[in-house]
Amino acid sequence: MRTIDLRDRSSAPVGERPLRIALVTGTTRARPHVVHTLALAEALARLGQDVTVWGLGRGAGAGFFRHVSPAVTLHVVPVAEDLALPAPARTAAAVETLRGVFRPQDYDIVHAQDAVAAGAVGPCVRTVHDLDGALPGPADAYASVCLTATTAGRLQGTSATSATVIPQGVDAARFAAAADESDPVATAARRSWRSRLGRFVLAVGPVEERFRTLELVEAFAALGPELEDVRLVLACPSPALDDPAYRTLVDARAGALGVRPLVLAAVPEDEMPALVAAACAFAVACADDCTGPALEALAAGVPVVLPDAPQxxxxxxxxxxxxxxxxxxxxxxxxxxxxxxxxxxxxGRALAARHTWEAAAAAHVGLYRRFAGPSDRVLSLSQGAGAATP
Structure with a gap:
């Protein structure tokens, strides 16, 4: 296992030509790994790299969930999604759709960000965001990246695959600015949310079992009567991410407990910092997807409660x-x-300030340059090392 400190910017050699990098995801929706992918892509582009992001778009006219810097090239591959099919069949169809159009020979580095992408692109760098369920990724990932040493250790224990640890980045300045009490525009934006919502505890993410929304509702129901003027607000990036059956279960349980959470669907990306900064506290129940949102809240000076898990x-x-x-x-x-x-x-503010996307991107470039080269070299690396360790 190799851990890269985000404060170490020396890993990107100077004077070498820009790398042609493909970051590939199996969706364009606001999933945590897609949020990570787009921010990493923009940071890589700011470092002068030639970056393309590929994603599978589900639904007519589907694109990435937010505006992306024009310095990054985007390829959205339309994919039909038949919800009548079982999940494994839908995943297999998505893999085949992406495999049919993606050309790995066009890039120096192919970096898969989820299991669908990894199954479609062939030899690649693979980020393993979590190990929920079956081991993600194919055997021909020649380098693995994890966001924490804990996840890297679990990966190695499960598959004998070592990984480079590159922590999550965050745009701390953007959320810190939203909390700036000396800025009249930021102050007005916070007041606007508070006038609409009152005092509130915020959670960000869809209503689904993976995000453990039910646990948030149960926790909120256990608050004492002295906090009866504080409400639970759930900010969902997109209604399409909600699980309807789980939403029904959560609504029923909330009703039984006398809790009325407010679900804000599709909050515009440019309004999120003010919403976060206006909260009394920030809560996450899912251990595997908490890093980015929690760092944003910390950057805004908002107190945070997270699951008690090693990673x-x-x-x-x-x-x-x-x-x-x-x-x-x-x-x-x-x-x-x-x-x-x-x-x-x-x-918390200091922690968020240390986790810059620029440093994360520089660490990725340092890793990429160890493997970038003609496609036959990459193939020989993967064939000779299996899931090779950096």
Whole structure:
């Protein structure tokens, strides 16, 4: 396992030609790995690399969920999605669709960001964002990247595959600016959200089992009566990401508990920083997808409660509160809303400021240059090393 410190910018050699890099995802929707992909692509482009992002677009006119810098080339491949088919059949069809149009020989480096992309593109660098369910990725990934050493260790324990650790980046300045009390525009934007929502605890993500929305509702129901004026707000990037059956279950449970969470669907990307900065606290129940949203909240100076899991503690120890159950989350939220910890907030801001996308991109370039070259060299690397370790 090799860990790259985001403050170390020396890994990108100077004077070499820009790399032709393809970042590939199996969707264009606002999933955490797609959020990661687009931010990484833009940071790579700012470093002078030639970056193209590929994604499978589901639905008529589907594109990436947000505007992407024109310095990044985009290829959206339309894919029909028959929801009557079982999930494995839909995944296989998506892999075949992408495989039919993607040309790996056009790039020095192909970097797959999820299992669909990895199954379609052949030899590649593969980011393993989490190990939920079956082991992701194909055997011909010649280098693996993980966001934490904990995930890298689990990957190696499951598949004997080592990984380079490159932590998540965040646009901390954007969220810090939204919390700037000396900026009248930022102050007005925060006040606008508070006038609409009152005092609120914020969670970001779709209503689905993976994000454990039900646990958030149960935690909120356990808050004491002294917080009855605080509401739970769920900001979903897109209604298409919600799981209808799970949403029905959550609504029924919320009704039984007397909780009325407010779901904000499709919050515009440029309004998210003000929404985050206006919150009393920020909560995440899913350990595998918390890093980006939590860093954004910390950059805005908002107190954060996260699941108590090793990969979460690795990144956030000392800057957030941890909770191992809905009851524990309710306790921590109550404490943070009543009396935010000033030292913890300072630590959170400092943590977010260290996690820059520019440093993450430089670390990726350093990794890429170890493997970039003619396609026959990449093929020989993958055939000789299996899932090779950097």
């Amino acid at each position: 979460v503690r690795e990144t956030f120890a000392g800057s957030v509160a941890f909770a191992g159950s809905p009851a524990a989350m309710a306790w921590e939220l109550g404490e943070l809303v009543h009396a935010p910890d000033a030292a913890m907030r300072r630590a």
